[in-house]
Amino acid sequence: MYRLMPEMPADDWEVEALLDTCFAPGRKALSSYRLRDGVPPLAGLSHVARDTGGILAGAIRYWPVRVGGEPSLLLGPVAVHPTRQGEGLGRDLIEGSLVHAVPLGWNRVMLVGDAPYYGRFGFTRLEEVVMPPPTNPDRVLGRALLPGAWDGIAGEVTRWTD
Numbered sequence: 001m002y003r004l005m006p007e008m009p010a011d012d013w014e015v016e017a018l019l020d021t022c023f024a025p026g027r028k029a030l031s032s033y034r035l036r037d038g039v040p041p042l043a044g045l046s047h048v049a050r051d052t053g054g055i056l057a058g059a060i061r062y063w064p065v066r067v068g069g070e071p072s073l074l075l076g077p078v079a080v081h082p083t084r085q086g087e088g089l090g091r092d093l094i095e096g097s098l099v100h101a102v103p104l105g106w107n108r109v110m111l112v113g114d115a116p117y118y119g120r121f122g123f124t125r126l127e128e129v130v131m132p133p134p135t136n137p138d139r140v141l142g143r144a145l146l147p148g149a150w151d152g153i154a155g156e157v158t159r160w161t162d
Contacts, residue, residue, distance in 0.1 A: 001051070001052055001091060002050065002051055002058070002092065003049070003050050003051075003052075004047050004048070004092060004093065004096045004097070005008050005048060005049050005050070006041075006043065006044055006046065006047055006048075007046040007059065007061070007143055008043075009042065009049055010089065010158065011048050011056070011059075011131030012055060013054070014048075014056045015048065015059045015061070016083060017124075018056055018058070018059055018085075019059070019077055019079050021079075021082065022077075022079040022080070022081070022082065022122070023077065023079070027039050030112075031112075031131055031132040031133060031135045032074065032112050032131070032135075033061075033081065034076060034132060034159075035063065035065050035132070035157060035158070035159050035160075036063045036074070037120065037159075038095040039063055039064065039159065039160050040065060041061040041062060041063060042061075042062045042063060042104075042115070042142070043162040044100055044104055044153075045062040045073070045097055045100055045101060045104065045106075046059075046060060046062055046097070047059070047060050047093060047096065049080075049089055049092065049093055049098045050130040056081070057080065057081050057084040057087045057089060058077050058079060058080040058081065058084065058090070058092075058093050059077075059078070060073065060075070060078040060079075060094065060097050061075075061076065061077060061078075062075055062097070062101075062109070063076075063160070064160035065110075065157050065159065065160055066157070066158045066159075066160060067108075067110065067111075067128075067129055067153050067154075067155060067157050067158075068153055068154050068155025069078040069155070069158075070153050071106070071155070071160075072106075072108050072110055072142075072153070072157075073101060073106050073108065073109040073110065074095070074109075074110055074111065074157070075094075075109050075110070075111040076111050076112065076113070078090055078093055078094060080093070081159065091120075091121070094113065094121050094159075095121065095154060098143075098145065100144050101145050102146060102148065106145060107144070107145050107146040107149040108142060108143070108144055108145060108146075108149040108150055108153065109142065109143050109145060110126060110140065110141065110143075110157070111123065111141055111142075112131060112135055112136075112139045112140055112141070113139055113141060114139070115141060116140065119142050121143065122143045123141040123142060123143045124143070125140065125141060126139060126140045126141060126142040126143065126150065128153070128155070129142065129153070129154065129155070129157060130156045130158050131159065132156075132157065
């Protein structure tokens with residue numbers, strides 16, 4: 001049994017340690033990290049999962065970006081500790097956090113990831129969305145949180161600026 005809760009600033013060091021455990025050392029060189037650099041993860045959407053003993057088992061983060069100038073969510077990373085994988089925690093993190101997006105004013109979400117995995121959660125290829133290189137275009141996926149939210153949205157993904 002896991003408890004999902006919004007990520008708090010005090011969780012940052014544990015989340016970063018989990019990401020280091022789950023992903024390759026060069027993870028911060030990916031194009032998605034350039035979009036995140038200097039931008040804090042979104043409060044209220046980024047979540048952690050802790051077991052009954054309070055041990056961090058998983059985390060998911062969201063970042064604001066612009067796609068063709070339009071505000072959009074960038075999901076990722078989502079990480080589940082290797083000893084906790086296969087228990088449905090990734091699904092719980094994705095679905096359990098996305099329910100908060102629309103009430104917070106977000107209507108579309110994108111990510112860079114495996115289509116077979118994320119397709120189970122309603123993500124499909126975004127043909128007209130261009131991530132900074134080097135990104136495989138087949139891995140640029142999105143999900144409308146409200147009907148038609150991706151209609152007419154095209155162009156480059158850029159860093160969030162107020």
